[in-house]
Amino acid sequence: MPRAGAGRVDPPAVAFHHATKRFGSSIAVNDVSVAVEEGSFVTVIGSSGCGKTTLLKMVNALVMPDEGSVFVQGRATSELDPVELRRSVGYAIQGSVLFPHLTVEQNIAFVPSLLNKHDRRRTDAAVKKWMDLVDLPSTMRARYPAELSGGQAQRVGIARALAASPDILLMDEPFSAVDAITRSSLQDELKRIHERTGITVLFVTHDIDEAFYLGDRVLVMEAGRAVQYASPHDILSAPAVPFVDRLVAKRRAAYLS
Ligand SMILES: Nc1ncnc2c1ncn2[C@@H]1O[C@H](COP(=O)(O)OP(=O)(O)OP(=O)(O)O)[C@@H](O)[C@H]1O
Ligand SMILES: [Mg+2]
Numbered sequence: 001m002p003r004a005g006a007g008r009v010d011p012p013a014v015a016f017h018h019a020t021k022r023f024g025s026s027i028a029v030n031d032v033s034v035a036v037e038e039g040s041f042v043t044v045i046g047s048s049g050c051g052k053t054t055l056l057k058m059v060n061a062l063v064m065p066d067e068g069s070v071f072v073q074g075r076a077t078s079e080l081d082p083v084e085l086r087r088s089v090g091y092a093i094q095g096s097v098l099f100p101h102l103t104v105e106q107n108i109a110f111v112p113s114l115l116n117k118h119d120r121r122r123t124d125a126a127v128k129k130w131m132d133l134v135d136l137p138s139t140m141r142a143r144y145p146a147e148l149s150g151g152q153a154q155r156v157g158i159a160r161a162l163a164a165s166p167d168i169l170l171m172d173e174p175f176s177a178v179d180a181i182t183r184s185s186l187q188d189e190l191k192r193i194h195e196r197t198g199i200t201v202l203f204v205t206h207d208i209d210e211a212f213y214l215g216d217r218v219l220v221m222e223a224g225r226a227v228q229y230a231s232p233h234d235i236l237s238a239p240a241v242p243f244v245d246r247l248v249a250k251r252r253a254a255y256l257s
Contacts, residue, residue: 011074013038013168013200014059016226018068021054028054030224031068036217041194041201043215045208045247051224052204056170059202060089072168090166092157092174098145104131104156105141111164130159133189135182150177158186162193171203175210187214208251212236220244 012035057063212232228240239245
């Protein structure tokens with residue numbers, strides 16, 4: 001969108017430009033060119049092994065493309081300091097991402113306490129706010145990650161990623177370990193956070209309903225390629241390839257009725 005009066009166009013939050021990543025002889029991400037507009041919510045779906053996680057990891061330089069480039073806020077990840085890059089790009093993944101030697105409170109406070117060095121109260125307030133938002137009782141503040149269930153640990157991971165106030169948030173199947181009711185309320189909460197903060201979200205999911213509910217654009221991947229990148233409505237009404245057609249066939253009647 002053009003900036004008022006400046007006559008300039010803001011770069012996309014994230015842009016993949018012919019990005020390719022190989023592992024040995026197999027291609028995990030194959031010539032992907034996609035632009036993610038600032039403030040948008042993009043969901044990424046596709047079968048297991050199609051390259052979703054690899055694509056996400058290219059955004060915060062955990063993976064570098066072998067060919068092509070990835071731009072974050074207009075700058076190539078190859079030219080950015082990874083530490084600086086990861087300050088503006090939050091990453092919430094399932095599994096062992098929490099610091100095991102820090103409590104729930106210390107995990108969530110990790111980045112805010114770096115930012116508010118001389119203002120403990122501000123950090124405390126941030127921890128409380130994000131714990132409330134992801135529905136973690138305050139009695140869990142002093143627990144260690146090993147003392148949490150999978151779903152609770154996942155919520156701490158989400159709170160920690162959000163508490164860092166990133167411009168761009170990468171989420172890799174963040175709700176896979178929570179029950180259906182919690183999942184639904186976390187989806188609503190994330191939608192509200194997205195609308196309120198204008199943060200750009202890239203969200204990987206296996207769940208097509210979740211992809212269509214959360215995403216204002218959906219990126220469909222198949223065997224490393226981006227086969228369709230469009231609004232949920234356009235994907236449902238005009239699937240670009242047979243794979244997408246099969247993926248949405250059962251949902252079409254429900255969504256378009
Ligand atoms: N570090 C690695 N070394 C070797 N091969 C890898 C590595 N990381 C990923 N791959 C391979 O690259 C392909 C894409 O993997 P990726 O993790 O991106 O898939 P995914 O779409 O996230 O799958 P899932 O839905 O199962 O999480 C897979 O074939 C995978 O085996
Ligand atoms: Mg994955």
